[in-house]
Amino acid sequence: MSPVARQLLGRVFPSKRPGDVKSADLELVDRCRGGDTAAFEELYRQHAGRLFNLAFRMGGPQAAEDLLQEIFLLAYRKLDGFRGESTLATWLYRLAMNHCLDHLRGRQAQMGRVTDSLDDESAAEPVAGAPLAGPLTRMELERAIGRLPAGCRAAFLLHDVEGFEHKEIARMLGVSEGTSKSQVHKARLKLRAMLGRRPQTRS
Numbered sequence: 001m002s003p004v005a006r007q008l009l010g011r012v013f014p015s016k017r018p019g020d021v022k023s024a025d026l027e028l029v030d031r032c033r034g035g036d037t038a039a040f041e042e043l044y045r046q047h048a049g050r051l052f053n054l055a056f057r058m059g060g061p062q063a064a065e066d067l068l069q070e071i072f073l074l075a076y077r078k079l080d081g082f083r084g085e086s087t088l089a090t091w092l093y094r095l096a097m098n099h100c101l102d103h104l105r106g107r108q109a110q111m112g113r114v115t116d117s118l119d120d121e122s123a124a125e126p127v128a129g130a131p132l133a134g135p136l137t138r139m140e141l142e143r144a145i146g147r148l149p150a151g152c153r154a155a156f157l158l159h160d161v162e163g164f165e166h167k168e169i170a171r172m173l174g175v176s177e178g179t180s181k182s183q184v185h186k187a188r189l190k191l192r193a194m195l196g197r198r199p200q201t202r203s
Contacts, residue, residue, distance in 0.1 A: 025087055025089075029079055029082050029088065032076070033079055033080065040076065043075075043088075044072060047092050051071055051092060051096045052064060052068050055100060057145060057146070057161075058100035058101070058157070059100055059103055059104070063103065067099065070099060074099060093158075094172040097154055097173065104150040141195070145157070147194060148190055151173075151183050152190065154173055154183075155169055155173065155184045156187035156188070158173075159180070166180040166181050
């Protein structure tokens with residue numbers, strides 16, 4: 001993680017990479033496919049928290065609950081497509097991220113907004129090593145992440161928050177590794193620009 005990301009995130013969004021639990025994943029999915037409702041409830045309990053955090057960060061507090069329900073409905077319908085090539089957590093996260101991106105694109109199209117509307121702020125961006133103005137709060141960081149364009153936000157959350165490698169992110173989002181790296185870099189610059197313009201608090 002870059003120094004910029006460490007300063008921005010700290011311990012605000014702690015999370016762990018999924019472990020190698022493919023055999024347990026396959027067993028749980030097989031039970032779900034067989035109509036075992038208890039198995040699907042177990043799947044929900046294991047992954048709902050992390051997926052809700054994703055839905056909250058990508059769609060905002062008003063849409064998070066609906067997005068979470070839609071994600072698990074989609075997962076139930078697509079379980080036959082899980083082959084164990086990745087962990088179940090990664091498969092679910094990829095599915096959830098794509099659904100959240102579709103939600104964002106649809107909302108932006110409906111509102112007639114330009115996805116990359118923050119590009120015109122690039123001239124005002126402070127240098128990468130400049131300190132942020134005053135202590136950073138969770139609310140300020142979440143608000144700034146929410147203003148990122150969808151592609152930058154997705155890549156940033158997956159890489160700097162969730163800890164995925166660019167190769168994995170490329171597979172999740174259907175982009176090249178170079179695009180993933182570019183989006184993360186762009187997100188960091190935009191976050192520093194937005195957060196660097198905060199008024200300094202007086203002690």
